[in-house]
Amino acid sequence: MDEMGExxxxxxxxxxxxxxxxxxxxxxxxxxxxxxxxxxxxxxxAEAEDLTQDTFLRAYVALQNYSPARRRALRPRAWLMSIxxxxxxxxxxxxxxxxxxxxxxxxxxxIWPDDRPGPDERALTSADRKVLVDALVQLPERYRxxxxxxxxxxxxxxxIAEVQDCPVGxxxxxxxxxxxxxxxxxxxxxxxxxxxxx
Amino acid sequence: xxxxxxxxxxxxxxxxxxxxxxxxxxxxxxxxxxxxxALSILRRAGVPPRxxxxxxxxxxPGGGLYVASxxxxxxxxxxxxxTPGPEDFEAYxxxxxxxxxxxxxxxxxxxxxxxxxxxxxxxxxxxxxxxASEQAALAVVRTIPRGQMRPVSWIAxxxxxxxxxxxxxxxxxxxxxxxxxxxxxxxxxxRPCDTAYGPAVSDELRAAEGIEADHLDSLARQHTLYLGSDxxxxxxxxxxxxxxxxxxxxxxxxxxxxSARQAGYRPCKSxxxxxx
Numbered sequence: 001m002d003e004m005g006e007x008x009x010x011x012x013x014x015x016x017x018x019x020x021x022x023x024x025x026x027x028x029x030x031x032x033x034x035x036x037x038x039x040x041x042x043x044x045x046a047e048a049e050d051l052t053q054d055t056f057l058r059a060y061v062a063l064q065n066y067s068p069a070r071r072r073a074l075r076p077r078a079w080l081m082s083i084x085x086x087x088x089x090x091x092x093x094x095x096x097x098x099x100x101x102x103x104x105x106x107x108x109x110x111i112w113p114d115d116r117p118g119p120d121e122r123a124l125t126s127a128d129r130k131v132l133v134d135a136l137v138q139l140p141e142r143y144r145x146x147x148x149x150x151x152x153x154x155x156x157x158x159x160i161a162e163v164q165d166c167p168v169g170x171x172x173x174x175x176x177x178x179x180x181x182x183x184x185x186x187x188x189x190x191x192x193x194x195x196x197x198x
Numbered sequence: 199x200x201x202x203x204x205x206x207x208x209x210x211x212x213x214x215x216x217x218x219x220x221x222x223x224x225x226x227x228x229x230x231x232x233x234x235x236a237l238s239i240l241r242r243a244g245v246p247p248r249x250x251x252x253x254x255x256x257x258x259p260g261g262g263l264y265v266a267s268x269x270x271x272x273x274x275x276x277x278x279x280x281t282p283g284p285e286d287f288e289a290y291x292x293x294x295x296x297x298x299x300x301x302x303x304x305x306x307x308x309x310x311x312x313x314x315x316x317x318x319x320x321x322x323x324x325x326x327x328x329x330a331s332e333q334a335a336l337a338v339v340r341t342i343p344r345g346q347m348r349p350v351s352w353i354a355x356x357x358x359x360x361x362x363x364x365x366x367x368x369x370x371x372x373x374x375x376x377x378x379x380x381x382x383x384x385x386x387x388x389r390p391c392d393t394a395y396g397p398a399v400s401d402e403l404r405a406a407e408g409i410e411a412d413h414l415d416s417l418a419r420q421h422t423l424y425l426g427s428d429x430x431x432x433x434x435x436x437x438x439x440x441x442x443x444x445x446x447x448x449x450x451x452x453x454x455x456x457s458a459r460q461a462g463y464r465p466c467k468s469x470x471x472x473x474x
Binding site: 018020021024025027035039040056059126128129132133136182186 | 211212215218219220221226231235236238239240243244245249250288297
């Protein structure tokens with residue numbers, strides 16, 4: 001899943017030596033990861049692809065103004081993730097779209113049933129997958145970002161703190177709250193689907 | 199239910215949810231990116247095209263063919279059997295050239311026709327990373343016609359190289375598989391020189407051009423290196439187009455050019471079995 005792999009050290013070096021060639025390599029290595037991140041934030045492929053293009057356009061413009069030393073010090077994946085996050089947030093603002101109100105999510109903690117299915121019963125079918133994807137895009141922005149970076153992109157809390165530019169403790173709290181919110185969004189659906197099948 | 203139990207339950211539920219979320223890291227089949235997504239990003243960002251090369255995956259025997267181009271010349275080609283997926287080819291390309299090749303859906307000009315007809319002589323190829331002797335050997339390999347085989351010593355002679363080892367080394371380093379037809383190279387005993395991509399694939403490539411493995415095998419077992427016609431008194435490589443027109447009744451097998459000459463035969467002017 002971590003595409004940087006063995007090239008993690010070499011790519012910033014090549015970005016410093018030749019921006020254009022290094023950037024082509026950066027796109028090849030990171031385009032899929034950034035697209036998947038934005039896909040999970042937006043829930044739509046066309047939107048995710050537009051935003052990925054914007055992300056790399058911004059990255060390219062930014063790199064042109066960076067000194068070679070600064071390019072060499074870059075951590076490409078975290079850096080691109082933070083640009084992608086900003087691009088997405090700006091996009092939401094521009095469209096004046098609003099996420100589902102946080103009130104509903106926070107209040108939803110009271111309705112956990114005691115007869116939840118065990119982990120073994122939760123293999124992810126395509127129907128489950130859709131439910132999860134739909135629930136994800138209903139989470140409030142900052143929780144959604146934290147959850148996707150942690151559990152979909154598989155980044156460490158320290159890396160996410162770098163992306164979000166906030167303390168590690170804040171990230172942990174966001175992930176934890178995000179999971180609680182996600183659970184609240186998922187469980188009513190599981191119950192209603194059970195009622196239908198029975 | 200006591201509080202502690204509730205806490206445990208919440209914990210495993212979080213773990214199960216984390217597992218499910220991690221499955222979203224791979225896009226579902228319906229969510230896959232277009233093949234040329236990286237290219238569209240580079241174009242949108244306005245990166246100059248000389249900073250990267252492009253490649254396409256084309257239909258070909260041997261698991262398809264990845265063909266890369268720098269915009270004017272073909273720089274690399276690899277069979278699907280050698281680089282099974284796009285990521286494999288991209289890594290292979292970077293290792294060989296030090297450059298990035300991004301995928302496009304448009305094949306480089308002329309390549310599709312060349313693959314269909316087996317005639318790739320018109321394509322311009324970038325062989326500059328190779329040594330002069332490798333370039334000379336591969337330039338001769340390119341002239342071997344579709345459906346025909348030539349021995350290593352013939353290539354060495356045509357390329358004016360001192361030894362056959364240089365030819366075998368060049369075949370092994372072929373940067374443009376299938377475009378430079380290394381599957382048409384044989385050892386001097388008539389057996390195929392399948393060092394580049396293995397006998398199974400090479401047999402498949404030859405069969406696609408009408409060269410049957412059984413036929414080559416029976417020629418090699420009888421040590422028939424040349425075929426003459428007793429009506430024209432000309433001898434050829436056995437897979438030369440002229441040799442294949444000789445009817446069975448008039449075929450005269452030879453084990454060496456020397457014995458053919460002794461019998462009063464002259465070498466064919468198309469396949470040049472000996473320096474004319």
